[in-house]
Amino acid sequence: MVVPAHAGTTTHRATVRSVTSVASPTLAVIGDFAWDVLIRTNTELLRGGDTFGEVMLLPGGSAANVAVWATRCGTDTAFVGKVGRDRMGLLARQDLDREGVRHHLVESDAHLTGSVAVFVDHTGQRSMVSGHGADFYLLPSELPLSLITAADHLHMTAWSFFADPPRTAVRAAARAAAAAGLTISLDPGSFQMIDEMGVDAFVAHTCDLGVGLFLPNKEEATTLSGCADTEHAAAALDALYPEALIVVKLDADGALVWRDGVGHHVPPSSNKLVDATGAGDSFAGAFLSRWIHGTDPVVAAEYAVAVAEWVIEHPGARPSGDAALSAVLARR
Numbered sequence: 001m002v003v004p005a006h007a008g009t010t011t012h013r014a015t016v017r018s019v020t021s022v023a024s025p026t027l028a029v030i031g032d033f034a035w036d037v038l039i040r041t042n043t044e045l046l047r048g049g050d051t052f053g054e055v056m057l058l059p060g061g062s063a064a065n066v067a068v069w070a071t072r073c074g075t076d077t078a079f080v081g082k083v084g085r086d087r088m089g090l091l092a093r094q095d096l097d098r099e100g101v102r103h104h105l106v107e108s109d110a111h112l113t114g115s116v117a118v119f120v121d122h123t124g125q126r127s128m129v130s131g132h133g134a135d136f137y138l139l140p141s142e143l144p145l146s147l148i149t150a151a152d153h154l155h156m157t158a159w160s161f162f163a164d165p166p167r168t169a170v171r172a173a174a175r176a177a178a179a180a181g182l183t184i185s186l187d188p189g190s191f192q193m194i195d196e197m198g199v200d201a202f203v204a205h206t207c208d209l210g211v212g213l214f215l216p217n218k219e220e221a222t223t224l225s226g227c228a229d230t231e232h233a234a235a236a237l238d239a240l241y242p243e244a245l246i247v248v249k250l251d252a253d254g255a256l257v258w259r260d261g262v263g264h265h266v267p268p269s270s271n272k273l274v275d276a277t278g279a280g281d282s283f284a285g286a287f288l289s290r291w292i293h294g295t296d297p298v299v300a301a302e303y304a305v306a307v308a309e310w311v312i313e314h315p316g317a318r319p320s321g322d323a324a325l326s327a328v329l330a331r332r
Contacts, residue, residue, distance in 0.1 A: 031063025069285025278317025
């Protein structure tokens with residue numbers, strides 16, 4: 001499925017292609033671009049047997065998803081990441097071009113473009129197996145710091161913190177962003193990976209970066225805080241990241257905005273789950289598209305919940321839009 005990288009060389013090439021304007025982006029997103037091999041069945045998987053279902057190749061990667069959704073929601077966004085110098089890397093460029101996301105994609109001969117196997121069961125819940133593609137090998141020397149620091153806000157996902165590289169590079173980007181006066185957000189990404197890394201290690205690698213917005217889901221909030229109750233978890237995270245607004249994504253239950261010691265629950269208007277893939281990323285992109293422009297965080301969360309509701313009714317992290325999505329995105 002993936003065309004092999006060229007053999008016999010370890011050189012890298014970085015390019016920046018602006019697809020919207022020459023002005024500075026409002027939002028910079030750094031992290032992973034990967035292709036999702038989405039496998040969806042209407043029945044339980046038959047262990048050791050055969051099952052009919054849907055098999056689709058779709059663009060993904062948590063950070064890239066956020067960049068796309070922020071752009072779809074009207075925010076000028078730049079994505080920084082790393083892909084292989086292969087067919088899938090070329091398709092990654094074309095995908096971001098098509099979405100209107102300007103990009104700086106480092107190309108690697110040594111590693112293939114990232115890919116993820118996404119299994120969606122008959123209930124709509126998803127399980128993922130992530131490969132270590134080129135996105136895991138971003139180096140500090142490859143950072144386009146002038147592009148990043150020209151933005152107003154930098155968003156990071158924790159998939160860039162679970163291994164090093166790319167952790168050193170993303171921490172360097174965050175320090176440069178903070179020094180330039182950008183606001184910074186972090187999505188902790190995966191409670192299983194946080195468990196594997198260790199909560200103390202994860203916090204140590206992320207709590208000193210000046211994060212102003214922390215976007216866990218319920219499982220991540222519980223893992224990091226040790227609290228099963230969402231409001232208690234949010235209060236504990238507020239203590240771990242004292243400079244950050246805490247917004248907990250609650251999937252079918254909407255979201256919780258923790259502000260000034262008070263939790264504000266934002267309920268969904270519907271829950272027609274088809275595929276949970278990308279729900280959190282679409283929420284993050286939609287929330288950022290409003291919050292970084294000064295929208296009240298509860299109002300921004302209401303908008304983001306509406307976007308995520310539409311996403312879970314369709315397969316994949318970035319389904320093609322329709323009239324219903326256009327109506328949601330047009331909300332103010």
